[in-house]
Amino acid sequence: MNCIALLGQPNSGKSTIFNQLTGSRQHVGNWPGKTVEKKDGTYTYKNTKYTVVDLPGSYGLSGNSDEEIITERFIKSGEADLVCVLVDSSQLERSMYMLADFAAMDVPAILILNMMDVAKGQGKTVDAGLISQRLGIPVLPFTAAEGKGYEELKSLIEAELKNPHRLLTRPDVTAKASAENGNAKFEWVDGILDGAANAGKMQFKLSKFDRVLLKPFWGKVVTVGIILVGFLAAMLIMSPFMSAASMLPKLIGPPIANALSALHVHPWLVSVFSLLLPNTLYFCISMSAFVFGVNVVFGFLEEIGFLARASYQFDGALSKLGLQGKAVAPILMGMGCTIGGASGTRVLDSWGQKMLTMMVVWAVPCASIWSIIPVISGMFFPVWGTALVCIGIIAYIFILMFVVSKIFGKKLVPEETRSGMIMELPPFHKAHWKYVFKEAWIKCFDMFKRALKTVTLVSVIFWAFSFSPSGNIESSLLYKVGTFIEPVTKFFGMGWRTFMAFISAAFAKEAVLGTLNAVFAGQSTVADVAFNASAGGVDATVLSQAMTQAISGAEALAFMFACTFSVPCLMALSTTYKESHSFAWTAKTAAFYIGAALVLSCIVYHIALPFWG
Amino acid sequence: MKLSEMRAGTSGTVRSLGTDERFLSRITSIGLTEQANFQVVKNDRKMPVLVYVRETLLALNRKDCDKIEVSEVGA
Numbered sequence: 001m002n003c004i005a006l007l008g009q010p011n012s013g014k015s016t017i018f019n020q021l022t023g024s025r026q027h028v029g030n031w032p033g034k035t036v037e038k039k040d041g042t043y044t045y046k047n048t049k050y051t052v053v054d055l056p057g058s059y060g061l062s063g064n065s066d067e068e069i070i071t072e073r074f075i076k077s078g079e080a081d082l083v084c085v086l087v088d089s090s091q092l093e094r095s096m097y098m099l100a101d102f103a104a105m106d107v108p109a110i111l112i113l114n115m116m117d118v119a120k121g122q123g124k125t126v127d128a129g130l131i132s133q134r135l136g137i138p139v140l141p142f143t144a145a146e147g148k149g150y151e152e153l154k155s156l157i158e159a160e161l162k163n164p165h166r167l168l169t170r171p172d173v174t175a176k177a178s179a180e181n182g183n184a185k186f187e188w189v190d191g192i193l194d195g196a197a198n199a200g201k202m203q204f205k206l207s208k209f210d211r212v213l214l215k216p217f218w219g220k221v222v223t224v225g226i227i228l229v230g231f232l233a234a235m236l237i238m239s240p241f242m243s244a245a246s247m248l249p250k251l252i253g254p255p256i257a258n259a260l261s262a263l264h265v266h267p268w269l270v271s272v273f274s275l276l277l278p279n280t281l282y283f284c285i286s287m288s289a290f291v292f293g294v295n296v297v298f299g300f301l302e303e304i305g306f307l308a309r310a311s312y313q314f315d316g317a318l319s320k321l322g323l324q325g326k327a328v329a330p331i332l333m334g335m336g337c338t339i340g341g342a343s344g345t346r347v348l349d350s351w352g353q354k355m356l357t358m359m360v361v362w363a364v365p366c367a368s369i370w371s372i373i374p375v376i377s378g379m380f381f382p383v384w385g386t387a388l389v390c391i392g393i394i395a396y397i398f399i400l401m402f403v404v405s406k407i408f409g410k411k412l413v414p415e416e417t418r419s420g421m422i423m424e425l426p427p428f429h430k431a432h433w434k435y436v437f438k439e440a441w442i443k444c445f446d447m448f449k450r451a452l453k454t455v456t457l458v459s460v461i462f463w464a465f466s467f468s469p470s471g472n473i474e475s476s477l478l479y480k481v482g483t484f485i486e487p488v489t490k491f492f493g494m495g496w497r498t499f500m501a502f503i504s505a506a507f508a509k510e511a512v513l514g515t516l517n518a519v520f521a522g523q524s525t526v527a528d529v530a531f532n533a534s535a536g537g538v539d540a541t542v543l544s545q546a547m548t549q550a551i552s553g554a555e556a557l558a559f560m561f562a563c564t565f566s567v568p569c570l571m572a573l574s575t576t577y578k579e580s581h582s583f584a585w586t587a588k589t590a591a592f593y594i595g596a597a598l599v600l601s602c603i604v605y606h607i608a609l610p611f612w613g
Numbered sequence: 614m615k616l617s618e619m620r621a622g623t624s625g626t627v628r629s630l631g632t633d634e635r636f637l638s639r640i641t642s643i644g645l646t647e648q649a650n651f652q653v654v655k656n657d658r659k660m661p662v663l664v665y666v667r668e669t670l671l672a673l674n675r676k677d678c679d680k681i682e683v684s685e686v687g688a
Contacts, residue, residue: 311672315672423643424643
């Protein structure tokens with residue numbers, strides 16, 4: 001059946017090899033009965049199909065976490081015909097620990113010495129032949145991220161499946177975990193490596209950059225500064241795609257409309273095909289471009305070793321939320337795009353950590369929110385007032401993160417499994433650009449496919465609700481439902497108009513201004529603007545007049561808070577489901593955020609009422 | 614002395630890693646074992662301790678470093 005399994009510590013380049021081998025022929029699910037992600041994929045070599053199982057990332061096989069238990073059980077089951085053990089050649093002795101743990105299981109294996117390029121850069125040499133001789137299994141020097149050498153790997157796998165090898169030697173250990181066992185394993189490793197690999201330097205000196213980056217206060221300032229520059233870079237990367245996509249509705253909309261009208265198609269359908277679909281396409285493309293940009297930047301920062309430093313900096317703060325330093329990357333990504341943040345949680349060690357991080361990421365307002373809050377606030381409040389609104393929002397982020405971690409933290413990351421940061425800071429090294437772009441592209445394309453399906457469906461529903469035969473909003477279903485439930489929404493501080501915009505904010509933040517424009521100024525129908533990713537068609541002065549006449553400052557304030565801290569967007573929801581594989585937890589997250597946003601709106605409204613009623 | 618008390622720039626040997634099995638296997642798997650020699654690279658207040666061991670720079674949680682008994686070598 002040709003099944004091979006990949007085993008290695010986090011940072012050993014396991015997922016790189018998995019992605020390069022299987023490309024898009026991957027299947028992601030859960031291991032039976034556990035909330036641990038199971039990734040498998042296939043590739044074909046010389047007309048034979050091979051299945052690759054990416055075993056959960058763990059540091060060893062001592063059965064201390066669900067990940068380790070599953071990995072051990074899977075290898076023991078013999079389901080895999082061959083196990084590829086991956087180690088980091090630049091830190092050979094340390095990462096060979098995984099092989100020492102693995103040696104307890106008597107199954108066919110090969111050893112892949114990954115990151116040979118980094119090792120070479122450090123002046124290290126490794127005698128793969130000698131190691132292979134001592135171990136009794138093939139040893140392959142490799143640089144996974146370069147994208148070369150895969151033919152050799154595939155042919156080695158082919159040969160080994162026909163004529164498998166098993167380890168000839170294993171460390172002398174007892175069954176129970178103990179300090180002696182740890183020593184015995186490393187003694188075994190040292191014996192294997194003796195004379196086969198030259199040891200690195202004994203003294204370590206921080207580089208100049210590290211000395212700044214790791215300072216307790218200034219290091220944090222520099223870290224945040226670099227992330228902000230990163231976001232600017234992300235904008236640059238995506239802006240050509242976005243502006244190209246923005247021309248789509250105008251470019252293909254009218255010809256479609258003309259063609260369909262000429263065929264005497266019902267006007268209802270004409271507007272679906274000429275307005276709704278081009279706009280949906282535009283929206284999906286620009287959203288994917290956003291995800292692409294954020295992933296390129298963060299992929300780069302991860303590759304060079306920067307994110308590990310950021311984790312060190314923020315470990316203390318995050319441990320208060322029950323999270324570990326590694327969660328800093330997704331949270332920072334969330335400042336740009338919640339979708340990127342949610343998919344960035346893959347770096348976390350366990351499912352519970354991952355889910356909790358996603359829930360916390362939802363509390364971080366993404367970049368689109370900051371493009372609408374000043375506009376709305378500016379209509380009602382002076383500049384200093386808008387500044388206060390922004391400060392209030394930022395302050396509330398921390399409160400919300402804290403509340404989320406208090407409510408869900410214990411369940412997702414039980415106290416006894418909470419461990420302090422134990423993490424390696426890899427040396428700074430050059431990024432493999434090709435790999436960074438490829439990974440970002442895979443994420444972006446996956447997002448685009450999902451977006452096209454979900455957004456089209458939802459925008460059709462939204463469109464149907466807001467369709468008005470007379471063109472007047474008051475004859476739409478939206479108006480009828482909205483005004484019917486208004487007594488309830490009023491209690492939470494929002495009238496039917498702001499409430500409709502609140503709902504559209506849960507689909508896409510980009511839709512908020514457009515929706516406001518439709519429900520207040522009646523300049524265009526909701527359908528036209530709801531999924532149009534730009535506020536370009538909104539005349540701010542007209543909207544401002546209409547809004548300030550129709551609602552109070554207190555309601556505007558309540559609305560701004562509610563829409564900032566509600567469900568970030570439809571695709572963030574979809575990505576959370578995709579990453580967590582848990583419908584229940586995704587639903588719980590969404591329900592919590594909608595509920596919390598309404599409560600927040602209610603509180604803000606009633607506090608603000610005496611001042612700006 | 615405890616690992617958390619060591620000054621940056623000094624070197625030491627691990628004496629004891631404590632008895633918590635989970636912690637023990639976790640810290641061993643990343644390269645810190647009893648009798649291992651290491652160098653303290655950075656030790657700032659309230660921050661994880663940076664330790665260089667087995668060619669690897671490790672960031673270790675402060676509280677965990679309180680549990681690790683070490684002795685200083687060649688100060």
